[in-house]
Amino acid sequence: MKFDLHTHHFRCGHADGNIRDYIEAAIAANLQVIGISDHTPYFGSEEEQPFPHIAMGKSEIANYVAEVLKLKAEYEGVIDVLLGIESDYFPAHAEVYRQALAPYPFDYIIGSVHHVRDISIFNKNRWKKLSLEEQIADKKTYYEMIRDSAKSGMFQIMGHIDAMKGNYPAFSDIPAAKAIDDTLQVIADCDVAIEINTSGKTKLSGGWYPSDDILERALFYGVNVTFGSDAHKPSRVGDEWEEVRTRLKEIGFNEWVYFKQKRKVTVPL
Template sequence: MQMKFDLHTHHQRCGHAVGEIEDYVIAALDQGLDAIGISDHAPFFGSDKEQELPGVAMAKLEFPAYVEEVLQLKKKYANRIEVLLGVEADFLPDHVHTYEQQLQKYPFDYVIGSVHFTLGRNIFDKSRWESADASEMLKVKEAYYDLIAASAQTGSYQVLGHIDAIKGFCPEMADLKTNKVDEALKVIAKNHVAIEVNTSGKMKDCGGWYPGDDLLERAFHYNVPITLGSDAHDPQRVGDDLEAVREKLKSIGFTEWCYFREKGPVIVKL
């Protein structure tokens, strides 16, 4: 029997998702999943503010309650589905140690490390691309993949989130060639960090998934571990495109993927 899981989901605490955590667990049951990972945005631990960006990530005071709620649901649904405690943490080079100190307080099954900020601006800020020419885009893309590679080297993450999300509102990014992409993939493979196939790219201007087929094929070439995350911000998207992703990965040559329990990979056949 083929394993069905989804490691990347959010809920109302982050301020830009809908539904309670239990709604996502129930949706996972409805989709016939064997495991559901809850991985809402960690607070901005590097900030002195209680909530640096309301509507982007939860307040610091909310974090212990978030963890406790997931742990309670893990117990409640133990005989029906495996509920995994995860978190999506921003990779901010100047604050890696601060994040580690905070996240080590809790029994996470996995941490997703994501790059959302490059050269001082959010990658999903549409306005930054309005007047950017190819040289500026290439500069940002190369800085982005430098950060991706650096995040893989920290040892802080089991999964790297949406590793070509830089194309989200700038689809042209996908066609800009740079060796930085392959260099990052080599570093990811060397450090045995998984990348996710994140099916939320379809919600952005670029369409499709993160990463695209070309990058997935190169990830396979470098033997990068692979996992799945819908990045659902609505319970209706839990497990979105799971079977299509499975078939795509098999067509590329992947024979297995993984999820995480107590920060260790659980390898399962595709």
């Protein structure tokens, strides 16, 4: 069974295409399950859409949910369309996000850390002039936030858990092995999944999130894994799905998962 749980569309302001485009792309790629998971609005402000090129406006989330559910019904029997969403994890606003998302019937919520110390993880300039000790501190904070998001109970999937390397490949070499191992143990204990996210190829780091090294350690800790292309254009739906499946089997995984009505569905590799 082929599935892709991480896709975006025009509402977030930095993706191409509408939801139907992604569903049709999934059908063309022979997927049986397609998850729609655009970025939540930014709920940490009273403004309708403080970041128009990053996230949808607050008034759009109801329209987003309604459109996905309408298309889910339309495509029933052709492809299983899942209602997901990708939510930032901001410790200061976690409860606001929890309450804002609670009314909607999401099949799953992806929890992603995109900011550390209020700076985007993809901002390569954040690393300039930092000492090694400061770099280690930032990396540890990143993984502490991922641990806290797993423990929050808000999410079924942890998004791209080493994406801080995206525009700064040297991130992978910053020593913080214990922080990563502690994070994988917490994720396993909380029974949430990590995604193999193939969008890393669109960044300076290339490759997938997370690295093979982290995936090998995830297997050791018993972490569930899932697949997400993180497609921001329809042509990337299901991108490198077969390659990821093959690599997971080489590492030693026997299965992966997706989520429906927030219940885990296990699929043999």
